[in-house]
Amino acid sequence: xxxxxxxxxxxxxxxxxxxxxxxxxxxxxxxxxxxxxxxxxxxxxxxxxxxxxxxxxxxxxxxxxxxxxxxxxxxxxxxxxxxxxxxxxxxxxxxxxxxxxxxxxxxxxxxxxxxxxxxxxxxxxxxxxxxxxxxxxxxxxxxxxxxxxxxxxxxxxxxxxxxxxxxxxxxxxxxxxxxxxxxxxxxxxxxxxxxxxxxxxxxxxxxxxxxxxxxxxxxxxxx
Amino acid sequence: xxxxxxxxxxxxxxxxxxxxxxxxxxxxxxxxxxxxxxxxxxxxxxxxxxxxxxxxxxxxxxxxxxxxxxxxxxxxxxxxxxxxxxxxxxxxxxxxxxxxxxxxxxxxxxxxxxxxxxxxxxxxxxxxxxxxxxxxxxxxxxxxxxxxxxxxxxxxxxxxxxxxxxxxxxxxxxxxxxxxxxxxxxxxxxxxxxxxxxxxxxxxxxxxxxxxxxxxxxxxxxxxxxxxxxxxxxx
Amino acid sequence: xxxxxxxxxxxxxxxxxxxxxxxxxxxxxxxxxxxxxxxxxxxxxxxxxxxxxxxxxxxxxxxxxxxxxxxxxxxxxxxxxxxxxxxxxxxxxxxxxxxxxxxxxxxxxxxxxxxxxxxxxxxxxxxxxxxxxxxxxxxxxxxxxxxxxxxxxxxxxxxxxxxxxxxxxxxxxxxxxxxxxxxxxxxxxxxxxxxxxxxxxxxxxxxxxxxxxxxxxxxxxxxxxxxxxxxxxxxx
Numbered sequence: 001x002x003x004x005x006x007x008x009x010x011x012x013x014x015x016x017x018x019x020x021x022x023x024x025x026x027x028x029x030x031x032x033x034x035x036x037x038x039x040x041x042x043x044x045x046x047x048x049x050x051x052x053x054x055x056x057x058x059x060x061x062x063x064x065x066x067x068x069x070x071x072x073x074x075x076x077x078x079x080x081x082x083x084x085x086x087x088x089x090x091x092x093x094x095x096x097x098x099x100x101x102x103x104x105x106x107x108x109x110x111x112x113x114x115x116x117x118x119x120x121x122x123x124x125x126x127x128x129x130x131x132x133x134x135x136x137x138x139x140x141x142x143x144x145x146x147x148x149x150x151x152x153x154x155x156x157x158x159x160x161x162x163x164x165x166x167x168x169x170x171x172x173x174x175x176x177x178x179x180x181x182x183x184x185x186x187x188x189x190x191x192x193x194x195x196x197x198x199x200x201x202x203x204x205x206x207x208x209x210x211x212x213x214x215x216x217x218x219x220x221x222x223x
Numbered sequence: 224x225x226x227x228x229x230x231x232x233x234x235x236x237x238x239x240x241x242x243x244x245x246x247x248x249x250x251x252x253x254x255x256x257x258x259x260x261x262x263x264x265x266x267x268x269x270x271x272x273x274x275x276x277x278x279x280x281x282x283x284x285x286x287x288x289x290x291x292x293x294x295x296x297x298x299x300x301x302x303x304x305x306x307x308x309x310x311x312x313x314x315x316x317x318x319x320x321x322x323x324x325x326x327x328x329x330x331x332x333x334x335x336x337x338x339x340x341x342x343x344x345x346x347x348x349x350x351x352x353x354x355x356x357x358x359x360x361x362x363x364x365x366x367x368x369x370x371x372x373x374x375x376x377x378x379x380x381x382x383x384x385x386x387x388x389x390x391x392x393x394x395x396x397x398x399x400x401x402x403x404x405x406x407x408x409x410x411x412x413x414x415x416x417x418x419x420x421x422x423x424x425x426x427x428x429x430x431x432x433x434x435x436x437x438x439x440x441x442x443x444x445x446x447x448x449x450x451x452x453x454x455x456x457x458x
Numbered sequence: 459x460x461x462x463x464x465x466x467x468x469x470x471x472x473x474x475x476x477x478x479x480x481x482x483x484x485x486x487x488x489x490x491x492x493x494x495x496x497x498x499x500x501x502x503x504x505x506x507x508x509x510x511x512x513x514x515x516x517x518x519x520x521x522x523x524x525x526x527x528x529x530x531x532x533x534x535x536x537x538x539x540x541x542x543x544x545x546x547x548x549x550x551x552x553x554x555x556x557x558x559x560x561x562x563x564x565x566x567x568x569x570x571x572x573x574x575x576x577x578x579x580x581x582x583x584x585x586x587x588x589x590x591x592x593x594x595x596x597x598x599x600x601x602x603x604x605x606x607x608x609x610x611x612x613x614x615x616x617x618x619x620x621x622x623x624x625x626x627x628x629x630x631x632x633x634x635x636x637x638x639x640x641x642x643x644x645x646x647x648x649x650x651x652x653x654x655x656x657x658x659x660x661x662x663x664x665x666x667x668x669x670x671x672x673x674x675x676x677x678x679x680x681x682x683x684x685x686x687x688x689x690x691x692x693x694x
Contacts, residue, residue: 082546173383453477
């Protein structure tokens with residue numbers, strides 16, 4: 001079994017065994033969506049634009065928590081030190097952590113999509129299906145950025161407070177593209193019409209995953 | 224950093240800045256459409272150039288630090304990030320001051336404004352990280368990682384913001400090419416101002432860099448003394 | 459004569475301005491063991507952390523298998539087994555799962571078999587499926603030793619190996635150290651106040667006020683129960 005698979009399997013096993021990260025993410029997404037509904041004027045609360053805004057705000061919040069949780073799991077008993085002592089490539093470790101964060105976020109996003117349909121009075125159908133790949137691309141990008149930056153933020157005195165301040169500005173391009181693409185897709189636009197947004201998201205994801213693989217070693221090393 | 228070079232740059236800054244002020248407020252003619260407000264542009268553009276160049280220097284220094292591991296690159300990176308932040312703030316402030324009378328609003332999500340603002344936020348995060356971590360090799364690595372990721376992100380930011388602004392219904396109709404410099408005296412004023420701000424930036428960067436170098440050397444010296452005492456067996 | 463496994467040259471470490479290690483010159487050959495004795499805060503853990511590549515010294519350097527600890531590739535990290543003060547074990551995984559996980563990360567061909575073998579070796583077979591969170595500190599310590607030794611490292615670094623172990627645990631630990639030496643590995647063990655004197659393949663050092671020097675046992679310490687007990691255990 002490759003180190004990547006071993007670490008990922010371990011993280012998923014810990015999650016199933018009461019890590020409760022996914023549950024927290026789903027609950028947080030629910031709260032954010034509810035807040036969005038309550039803070040919107042009645043007339044505006046049932047359209048694609050508001051729904052897209054709500055689900056992406058939920059994405060950002062749950063992503064911050066998700067990445068933090070994935071790395072705090074390693075802090076007990078100094079496990080991260082044990083991992084760094086192992087003869088494994090830090091890039092593999094990063095990839096595994098990124099995948100775990102992505103899986104937790106993806107589940108939360110799926111739940112958030114359901115809430116979005118209910119809260120914003122949308123229909124189940126092709127437009128909703130089209131938002132799924134957009135949200136997954138967004139979750140992957142956020143997980144990539146946040147996993148790298150959480151390795152930094154967890155070692156500062158400000159602690160995890162600083163993670164959103166570091167991660168959100170970096171994430172802005174994917175956020176802009178994601179919200180626009182989601183709103184367009186929910187509004188019934190075909191895949192072709194949102195292709196340019198998807199391109200930006202794919203570019204962002206590739207860039208951040210690459211940067212993470214190359215730089216994680218420097219962020220995680222201890223000396 | 225050589226003290227003499229710094230003195231020369233300081234003198235050049237002083238002379239160029241006086242010249243720039245004269246050219247901006249007296250030599251260059253008042254722009255026909257925008258009036259006197261347009262003159263802020265001679266400060267705004269140089270600040271923007273200097274801020275972007277500075278963030279570029281920070282990212283390059285970050286790469287060199289991770290590659291070579293010499294603290295000198297970290298000191299340069301931190302100095303460039305901080306100085307860049309000062310000028311980036313000035314870009315946003317002067318831009319707002321100009322936008323209010325011309326566009327009728329303090330702020331608009333124009334693609335350039337937005338990109339600058341996002342950069343400002345990124346380096347704001349960088350500063351917060353620096354402020355909340357000890358001055359160690361680890362913090363230096365963190366700074367380098369953030370500076371590199373921020374720089375790598377800039378092309379995607381620009382692409383996304385451009386697309387966003389062209390598709391999003393424009394709230395304010397901006398006059399594209401509103402900065403048209405029809406008079407050669409305007410061009411001259413801008414060039415002198417660019418030179419003046421570049422010199423000012425160079426001077427500030429050198430000052431901050433020298434200060435950070437001194438801090439790093441002081442730390443190394445303190446360690447050496449403590450090590451010498453340690454070797455001698457004293458506490 | 460074979461090349462030393464551990465070689466430090468004027469190794470010094472400061473925390474802030476206060477010295478923890480002062481110009482330590484230390485050499486260890488393959489198949490030899492070294493006990494580093496010192497009180498709390500003497501810098502034993504720091505020394506081990508530097509040797510494991512987990513911390514960078516302030517001045518001087520340490521070579522492990524001829525490689526600078528600050529630039530150790532995976533190939534060299536593979537040969538080091540570190541049992542630190544922290545156990546590096548996941549509280550919510552079982553004993554078996556923890557060992558299997560680390561066996562996989564060390565690239566062992568049969569993680570399952572290795573885990574089984576080592577659970578037996580440290581006498582934890584009947585607690586194999588208990589979560590680490592639920593086992594006692596002493597058992598966690600045994601598992602931590604198994605974790606460190608599972609890939610048959612050539613350099614074994616042990617921080618307080620006998621702490622919180624009962625007499626059975628201490629016997630197991632002593633046997634593991636003996637086995638490691640017998641298969642040609644080198645062992646550095648940090649301990650406080652326990653003068654564990656053993657055979658000729660052991661060197662005993664004292665780390666005091668940052669200096670590493672030969673250990674001179676004090677009368678009251680050698681008569682301590684644990685000291686005598688461990689001494690006898692290590693004497694085969």
